[in-house]
Amino acid sequence: MVRKVCGLLVMLFMYGANALAQATGLVDEWPLGRVYLASGDSVNGRITYHRTEDLIKITRPDGSVVAFAPVAVRAFEAVEKDGRYRRVFVTQRWNLGNDYSDFLAPAFFEQIVIGKYGLLRRETMTQRDISRDPGYRNRYTSYGGMGYPGGPMYVEQRIDSFFLLLPSGKVKELRNVKRDLETLFGKKQNVMKAYIKDNKLKYTSLPDLAKIISYFGSISQVEEKRT
Numbered sequence: 618m619v620r621k622v623c624g625l626l627v628m629l630f631m632y633g634a635n636a637l638a639q640a641t642g643l644v645d646e647w648p649l650g651r652v653y654l655a656s657g658d659s660v661n662g663r664i665t666y667h668r669t670e671d672l673i674k675i676t677r678p679d680g681s682v683v684a685f686a687p688v689a690v691r692a693f694e695a696v697e698k699d700g701r702y703r704r705v706f707v708t709q710r711w712n713l714g715n716d717y718s719d720f721l722a723p724a725f726f727e728q729i730v731i732g733k734y735g736l737l738r739r740e741t742m743t744q745r746d747i748s749r750d751p752g753y754r755n756r757y758t759s760y761g762g763m764g765y766p767g768g769p770m771y772v773e774q775r776i777d778s779f780f781l782l783l784p785s786g787k788v789k790e791l792r793n794v795k796r797d798l799e800t801l802f803g804k805k806q807n808v809m810k811a812y813i814k815d816n817k818l819k820y821t822s823l824p825d826l827a828k829i830i831s832y833f834g835s836i837s838q839v840e841e842k843r844t
Contacts, residue, residue, distance in 0.1 A: 740777055
């Protein structure tokens, strides 16, 4: 049994190291953090999160470096430079966006709301065509002898994808946040709409979205206790 566990850990370390060598794309770094491993151990140090590959690298105080994939991690905490803001990421099993597949793979999610209904987030990078934006077009008017270019102009932009952690433990992607949540609200839709209107909340604001999910979870728990 011990040999099997050791063999698995070696494979996970090798997987992390190989993937890290090829890591590209969206990367975040924090000067301090702690990783809680599936084995029950934990590792402290500087954290580098390769979001595109879903891989974390930890530079420990002694200078050694280890890398982990989600399958080897329960959760990790990342502390911002000022030390006052902590971000928590957890590993959840997810269908990788394919709702027609039963295959679930472990993936990292940032934990925004904890409760009966949890709010999770993943950040990705996309390319956006800014050639039609008024600010971009104004730079290329005939003023000053510069003509407007005909082709598109792409810039990289970070975008948020939000997910619900349902009471069943299933992770549900919110592809259209407002529509998907109103469907979830069901019989409580009128109560939720009144709460959102009275508090002037917006689905496009992360703090407001967190309040919406938290409130829905709280009134769902009250009803469950009464029944």
